[in-house]
Amino acid sequence: MWHTAYVGTNFASCRRSPGTDKYASRRGDSLNMIKRLAVLIAILAMVAAACSGTSEDDTTTTVADATTTVAPDTGGQTGGTLAEVVARGSLRCGVSTNAIGFAEPQDDGSFNGFDADYCRAVAAAIFGDSTAVEFVGLTAAERFTSLANRDVDVLFRNTTWTQSRDTEIGGDFGPTTFFDGQQIMGKASFGFSDSSTLADVDGAKLCTNAGTTTEKNITEGAATVGATIELVTVEEFPQAMEQFRSGACDLVTTDGSGLFGERFAAVGSGEIAEGDWIIFPTAPISKEPLGPMYRQNDSEWADVINWVVFATFIADEKDINQGNVAAAIASPPDPEAGRLLGVTDDNLQTKMGLSADAFANVISQVGNYNDIYERTLIPLGFVRAGSPNDIWFKGGLLYAPPAR
Ligand SMILES: N[C@@H](CCC(=O)N[C@@H](CS)C(=O)NCC(=O)O)C(=O)O
Numbered sequence: 001m002w003h004t005a006y007v008g009t010n011f012a013s014c015r016r017s018p019g020t021d022k023y024a025s026r027r028g029d030s031l032n033m034i035k036r037l038a039v040l041i042a043i044l045a046m047v048a049a050a051c052s053g054t055s056e057d058d059t060t061t062t063v064a065d066a067t068t069t070v071a072p073d074t075g076g077q078t079g080g081t082l083a084e085v086v087a088r089g090s091l092r093c094g095v096s097t098n099a100i101g102f103a104e105p106q107d108d109g110s111f112n113g114f115d116a117d118y119c120r121a122v123a124a125a126i127f128g129d130s131t132a133v134e135f136v137g138l139t140a141a142e143r144f145t146s147l148a149n150r151d152v153d154v155l156f157r158n159t160t161w162t163q164s165r166d167t168e169i170g171g172d173f174g175p176t177t178f179f180d181g182q183q184i185m186g187k188a189s190f191g192f193s194d195s196s197t198l199a200d201v202d203g204a205k206l207c208t209n210a211g212t213t214t215e216k217n218i219t220e221g222a223a224t225v226g227a228t229i230e231l232v233t234v235e236e237f238p239q240a241m242e243q244f245r246s247g248a249c250d251l252v253t254t255d256g257s258g259l260f261g262e263r264f265a266a267v268g269s270g271e272i273a274e275g276d277w278i279i280f281p282t283a284p285i286s287k288e289p290l291g292p293m294y295r296q297n298d299s300e301w302a303d304v305i306n307w308v309v310f311a312t313f314i315a316d317e318k319d320i321n322q323g324n325v326a327a328a329i330a331s332p333p334d335p336e337a338g339r340l341l342g343v344t345d346d347n348l349q350t351k352m353g354l355s356a357d358a359f360a361n362v363i364s365q366v367g368n369y370n371d372i373y374e375r376t377l378i379p380l381g382f383v384r385a386g387s388p389n390d391i392w393f394k395g396g397l398l399y400a401p402p403a404r
Contacts, residue, residue: 079298081153082126082353090132093119094152097137097236100261101380102158111135114376115156118177118292118309121366122154125308125349125358130365139235141211144169147295154305155293158255160213165293174292174306175313177369179388179397181284182217183256185263188278190250196280202227207240207249209233214254217286255288257382264380303352310400311359314340315368317391317400322367329360340403348403369398 085091095103095111102113110116116135124130136152143159146152148170159165160180161173184201186192192200198221208214210233222229232249234240241262243249252259259279266272292305315321318337320328325341332338339346341363342356349358366372369391373384390396 079295079301081295081298081301082304084150085126085153089127090134091119091123091126091154092134092136092152093122094136094138094143094146094155094157095119096157097139098238099158099258100265101257101377101382102261103135103137103156105137109135111137112376114178114372115158117366117372117376118156118312119154121312121362121372122305122308124361124365125304125311125354128355128357128361130361139211140209140237141235143211144171147171147293150295153294153301157293158258158290159293160255160288160290161293162213166296170296171293172296172298172302174294174302175309175400176289176291176397177309178257178290180255180257180288180290182214182253182286182288183259183279183281183284184218184251184253185244185259185277185279186251188276192278192280194278194280194282196278197225198222198281198285199225199227200280201229201251203229204250205230205232205248206251206253207232207234207243208253209237209240210235212254213286213288218253221285255290256284257290257377260382261380300353304354307349307352308359308362311340311362311403312367312369312372313391313398313400314403315359315363316370316398317393320363320368322364322371325360325363336403 120130338344392399
């Protein structure tokens with residue numbers, strides 16, 4: 001039954017391949033018409049091949065092909081996303097449908113959370129208005145197709161940077177915004193404890209969402225330690241939690257951040273007591289560097305996304321935050337801060353198609369990395385100090401090139 005849900009997604013991605021229409025509308029001359037026909041034939045062949053299979057790898061191939069063939073031919077490194085976003089007047093940002101602390105849907109259609117705030121930061125940089133965002137909640141399985149089809153401009157969607165996503169899927173990745181790792185959650189009443197290991201999943205039924213690194217890690221990991229598991233994949237992670245709650249699944253697995261968020265909410269609502277749900281193993285079973293993903297070969301857009309993220313890191317390094325940024329603009333604490341905030345003659349941000357004060361707007365409207373983390377994750381009990389998500393000179397992995 002669950003497999004059917006996944007297959008449904010696979011076919012949906014095939015149906016959307018009429019993204020070729022977009023390709024057609026972007027090209028006008030006869031030479032391009034010939035190229036278009038050739039591409040169309042190639043796409044039809046690819047679609048036929050992709051639709052004949054049901055594995056995630058097949059889905060992947062479809063997305064990769066859509067990306068590389070549908071992208072407008074701009075003859076270089078500009079995929080046109082910045083111009084498209086500016087013309088539209090808002091950013092279309094792909095986020096999770098519901099990930100506690102990262103992308104929580106609100107009544108007005110917006111989302112709150114760490115990833116959602118990075119969408120707002122990009123909008124603040126481009127428009128000077130952090131509210132100029134159209135949030136698009138996406139399941140894990142549909143996110144890459146959505147990006148390839150230009151339904152969204154960027155993904156801030158708990159997306160792990162992997163080799164195949166960076167290459168055959170047709171994406172590029174910006175700086176990692178959250179260093180994560182996959183873990184498993186079980187019930188203490190079933191005998192799980194903080195010292196439980198991956199081998200302890202032997203014989204268990206595990207739930208997770210489809211189209212993720214999670215599925216592959218647990219399958220490989222369990223096999224490596226000789227554990228036999230039954231893996232149930234659902235479309236959205238909250239459905240996996242329902243199965244876990246009802247006992248239909250013994251265990252759930254995803255990025256540790258997702259499990260901590262779910263457990264925190266369940267304790268907070270009084271559903272469970274502290275200690276009822278155990279997250280293990282203590283050392284995650286995978287590396288999950290989460291960050292922005294956008295279409296490949298769009299260097300101009302990549303610069304914007306990357307430097308918005310770097311700006312939040314650099315401001316954090318200098319302790320320039322939402323509360324004191326006005327003072328820093330009036331009197332920059334050092335020359336680099338002046339450049340970052342757009343108050344020197346360098347006008348660095350204008351070199352990437354933004355206004356000089358683009359990053360000043362990011363910091364004043366959304367905040368630096370620490371502001372974002374404190375607003376969205378600290379309330380859920382996440383600890384930043386001493387984690388990989390701390391700034392490099394405090395022992396973490398966050399490191400930005402100089403604003404020069
Ligand atoms: N980081 C992994 C997993 C991403 C993922 O789907 N995570 C879950 C748990 S945090 C999620 O986003 N759930 C929200 C949803 O399904 O909308 C990946 O990129 O494949």
